[in-house]
Amino acid sequence: MGIKVINISKTYDKIKALENISFEVKPGELFGLIGPDGAGKTTLFRILTTLLIADTGEATVAGYDVVQEYKSIRNHVGYMPGRFSLYQDLTVEENLNFFATIFGTTIEENYDLIKDIYVQIEPFKNRRAGKLSGGMKQKLALSCALIHKPKVLFLDEPTTGVDPVSRKEFWEMLKRLQKKNITILVSTPYMDEAELCDRIALITDGKILEIDTPEAIKSSFPKKIYRVKSSGTFQLIQDLGAYDKTHSAYPFGEYIHFTSTSTDFKAKDLVDFLKEKNHSNIEVMETDPTIEDTFMELSK
């Protein structure tokens, strides 16, 4: 009752939005699609929620074929699209009632499923959706996507433009929904959110680079990573770019993450090189790989 995607491709004019995508989401799994803007995440969501037909390939959602059995899928999935999808001029309660009605249900019938989320916006039930904060809009959109008790939930960048506290609360809600046997496919450009998924697929330019648990993806990183800092960040990037032992060097927060082509490379080699280049306040320290590092390495 999860999701199966087999060799899905989709091209818009000349843009290959998806190229031979295959993966499986197990029933009850919280699966993340992690990738930058334009990676193809929305296109994939639209295909799986039957709003768009793939050029080639097959997919099933909750056991139903996305083309042949699209009507059944629509009754069994909840979809929270990336951009705010609610009726801005309707109130919170009217929006929820509207979605309940089109699925032939009522707020009361499935209140248990949305209770946790809805109680937080219920005090504002008479406010128009267009006047809600980002975090509240997101909670309302999730309530609307859940009101017909879907088996599978699709969330396209649900936390983009939402403050950090609401983001954290949102992920806690997803974990609780997962315990109620809902399969969840969520996309995000935030690498820290990737860590909260059971498994993730790293996607860029319409292709999947890797699928595994966040832990396995991090531990598969093939090189030692050093975090590097000096008083002149711009010059540091330039000099690391020109260094003959550099495999990769890219900004990572306040540091540059550096890997070397050499297998017996030592932090001292880099310190000596940077001293030669007149850098001051040099800091070079080995650090643990993150999902973002794997992403950078695989998309090189």
Ligand SMILES: Nc1ncnc2c1ncn2[C@@H]1O[C@H](COP(=O)(O)OP(=O)(O)OP(=O)(O)O)[C@@H](O)[C@H]1O
């Ligand atoms: N209707 C369309 N017509 C032409 N090109 C499109 C269309 N929709 C998407 N694309 C292109 O297909 C590629 C994948 O887009 P898609 O929206 O699926 O990516 P995404 O990962 O969801 O990114 P974003 O978060 O920016 O929506 C992009 O290059 C995009 O410009």
